[in-house]
Amino acid sequence: MSGDDLFDEYATVRWEDAAPNVVRLWLDRPDRMNAYNSQMCADLRAAIDRFDRDDTVRVLVLTGAGRGFCAGGDIGGDDPRLAAELAGQLGRAQNLKHDLHAVVRDLLALDKPVIAAVNGAAVAGGLTLALTADLRVAGESAKLGDTSSRVGLLPDEGGAWLFPRVMGHGAAYRMVALGEVYGAARARELGLVDEVVPDGELAQVALDLASAFAARSxxxxxxxxxxxxxxxxxxxxxxxxxxxxxxxxxxxxxxxxxxxxxxxxxxxxxxxxx
The missing domain is CATH 1.10.12 (Lyase 2-enoyl-coa Hydratase; Chain  A, domain 2)
Structure with a gap:
């Protein structure tokens, strides 16, 4: 990946022209395990819109920089807006509609194919982001699940809608109620991912799959x-x-x-x- 391939207009995501007609979009807050905040949501919406409008780009690969895909909302970070939302439940419910709710809605509305390359942890809102993709390829050390109940929260980023559609009601409720996180092999059994590959091969496998999609009409x-x-x-x-x-x-x-x-x-x- 050369510097010329990256665009710097986003603060928390990176856009990479990874292959002909394929863009790789990196969640890029590695020091926070790519936990989302208000800025990341705004950057994601801008990048998704760019992908949707650009006819020269046919496939999107969504992945995370560093050791994880996305650890959910940054409830332990220094985002004052998120702290205010957590302090007031009505405020949180309203602001989420403009933040991750909007990102999930934008991703699900795309007609172009989206592939998630899940590296490391994809939990809570991070799992929701992964599930918006049409196909999910995970590295063998990936961890997927919903940890919201461990801190008394809910799967309010879209997981309550997506989880049962992917896993079925029983498995989804168990995961949410107990705050369970699964290894990649178990996640595949539950339908959370479609393919598991060695960690060192994840980026290339996802890119090869995206290139195969891009070669179709x-x-x-x-x-x-x-x-x-x-x-x-x-x-x-x-x-x-x-x-x-x-x-x-x-x-x-x-x-x-x-x-x-x-x-x-x-x-x-x-x-x-x-």
Missing amino acids: PLALRVAKRLLRDGATSTLEQSFSDAALAVMFVNTSEDAQEGLRAFREKRAPDFTGH
């Missing part, structure tokens, strides 16, 4: 993601209808024609997103 991947997301809460007939409408413009796209030509010519397609 951006249009097809975005529409497929939307169909899968909407299909989780729609009827079969509605899913059929949505797919039929999507086919009308995806199957007639330049990418689809290129894909068919490449298949006939026995070569790799060159997709442009058109």
Whole structure:
């Protein structure tokens, strides 16, 4: 990673052009195990918006600098806003809507693919961030779980919605109620991660996966993601209808024609997103 690849306009995250059409976004408060504060939430929202708007970037890899992915909210740091929120419950509930709630909402709204490379701890709000990704690859020493109940708090960053959808109600409630944190192998069994790899291979495995996604038609991947997301809460007939409408413009796209030509010519397609 060269200095020319990094952009410095963010205070707590780093943007890296990691491979063609792939950006790696680093949570960058390693001295706080990448615990989020108000500034990080603002930086994440700006970077997510940049990713969403830039058609030259097709895939996002989200990871953490240093020894951890994200240790949740920085309740032990020096952020005066967070301290004020913790002192007043109504204030915390309102401000979260503008902070991590907004980040989670922005990530879940993305049609482009997102991959989380989970290194070290991803707990509480950090686990929520990881679960917004379409795929999660973890290093073998990663730790994932929710520790909110250990200090009398709640999974209020979006975990109450995401955890049962990923793990099922029983496993999610046990994790939340007991404040459990799992090793990478157990986290995979519970569905919290999709793949576990040696720590030293995590960055490359996640980047290779992102590059494989980036080589596919951006249009097809975005529409497929939307169909899968909407299909989780729609009827079969509605899913059929949505797919039929999507086919009308995806199957007639330049990418689809290129894909068919490449298949006939026995070569790799060159997709442009058109």
